[in-house]
Amino acid sequence: MNVIEYIKRSFFTRKCVICDEVIDYKRQKAICDDCSSLWLDHLDILCEKCGYDIDYCTCTPSTLSRKNKPPIISCVFYKPNVNSPVNYIVYKLKREYLLEVIDFCAQVMKEKTIMHCKRLNIDYRNNFIVTYPPRRKSGKIKYGYDHTKLLAKAYAKKMGMKVVSCFTNIGRSEQKTLTKHERVINAANSYRINDVDIQGKNVFLIDDVITSGATVKVCMQLLKTAGAKMIIPVTYAKDTK
Secondary structure, three states: OHHHHHHHHHHHEEEOOOOOOOOOOOOOOOOHHHHHHHHHHHOOOOOOOOOOOOOOOOOOHHHHHOOOOOOOEEEEEEOOOOOOOOHHHHHHHHHOOOHHHHHHHHHHHHHHHHHHHOOOOOOOOOOOOEEEOOHHHHHHHOOOOHHHHHHHHHHHHEEEEEOOOOEEEEOOOHHHHHHHHHHHHHHHHOOEEEOOOOOOOOOEEEEEEEEEOOHHHHHHHHHOOOOOOOOEEEEEEOOOO
């Protein structure tokens, strides 16, 4: 056991990422015994459109439904306004600065990325960088941090990749308060590409939840304009509808 691990076990409390119950540091998973069954049950949820589970669902939001639609890697299905382990984690990810929650999501996203890339014969180690759509300035002020930035950094570290801040968020409205049509318009007016050199790069575009696909769409368009080669969105959760 190294010094850092000893300090963590001696002075810091490790909690379940779902219910906040204290768990033993020796436990490999970040979920307590009581929540494990809930988590496993949620993983069995099927897509309401295609009937497949999250690992085989290829459904994308209509805003991204084009002839050459991109593969979207998602880890779990998300149902808004429903009490579920996924919703608890998403809530904490957005509103509470908890590094164990960020690390948990990043680890699951890493595992899903490797699995999907192997299935699609994509060499995820070849010339890939990581980027993310940043949180609105008002959101950073309100909650004190940018959850997508922290998630992207944790994911990139686990994947052994570099994080590049490709976007600036100048939006004023929260996506969750808008209709589907309004989200598309708001996203298009919210993001600007930074002066970055990504010509010929492959990109993992990190986000927490994909619903309408509006944010992913505009960010992909901006990345392509900047010269990105392959762009693969990776999200922790995907709306079942």
